Amino acid sequence: MWFPLFINLENKKVLVIGGGKIAAKKIRKILEYGADITVVTEDVAEKGLLQLENIKIESNRKIENDKSKIEKLVKGYFLVIAATDDEELNENVARICDSNGILINNVSSKIKMNAMFGGIVKNDEFQIAVSTGGKNCKRSRAMKSEIQKILDKIEK
Template sequence: MFCPIMVDISNKKVLIVGGGKIAYRKAKSFLKYQASVLVVSPQFIYRFYELKKKYRQQLTLIEDTYDPKYIDGSFLVVGATSSRKVNEQIALDSHRLNILCNIVDRKEESNFISPGVVDKDGLVISISTMGKFPYLTRKIKEDIEHRYSKFDKEYLDLLEKLREIVLLKYKEKSHELFDHCIDMNKYELKEFLMELKNENVYKGA
């Protein structure tokens, strides 16, 4: 059974075997979170070379077929080749070394999966159907991105400041205050934050 957790992968080695679209999406995602990504494949789609220009230090591309030696020192492994046999071997090698692996064409050979993610610089929401219907994951992700579009970094920073003040001065009213402010726009939230700083305590409805 998969447990939803968040893991710090900064500066950790992630091996991706495969050079196609799925491998590219995986690499792009891991690079965003500052992993050190090694991608091994006999050939790569062109977008990999564009990605290399952006992440010169983080991304390594090796034109080669899969070899177990590439797994050494990996924190995570992704098998994303078009060969069932190769992906199966990647899973076997990873399990033997107790390294977490994701096999893109066979969930039962994986011991981690990559959910759909909404990441708004502080607000992170993960969505998964556990591989049963990925289209639904994409649909829910789009709906969440639209519904919570106002929660950008500036808005979340304001909420963080508000939370600090509320827990320090108005802890007994925290739920009431949080419920009240969460529907505000950015301007209203700034005004409300100023009121709290000036100890103009919100009395509620």
């Protein structure tokens, strides 16, 4: 069971490994929270990443699935998002981060990580996160939609 928690990401170092659609989605989700985001990827597949402001992109950089190299890469980061299309690499990054006390979100797994993103619903007054613990994203989206309707009513 996952414990819901809100974290201040302002000026925290966040590493995103991968440059595809899912990486971009995660980056867009946390960008407005003031994180210091670095993206390391062999290829920026999601070209929209290049238009985002306030992120550093290190492209053309192959991420080797080697324990010592991964440890060196993730050292000093508060949160790491493993968002490559290589499930084994993502799991190794997750294992290394977890054993080093680094928050890790692994897009390849619903359980092999220690930090999960909830669906966020907000207005000027409230911020609510919804999660099914990775079990049913469709139901989570439906719940977000219903909560948004309630927030819209309250705001008026």
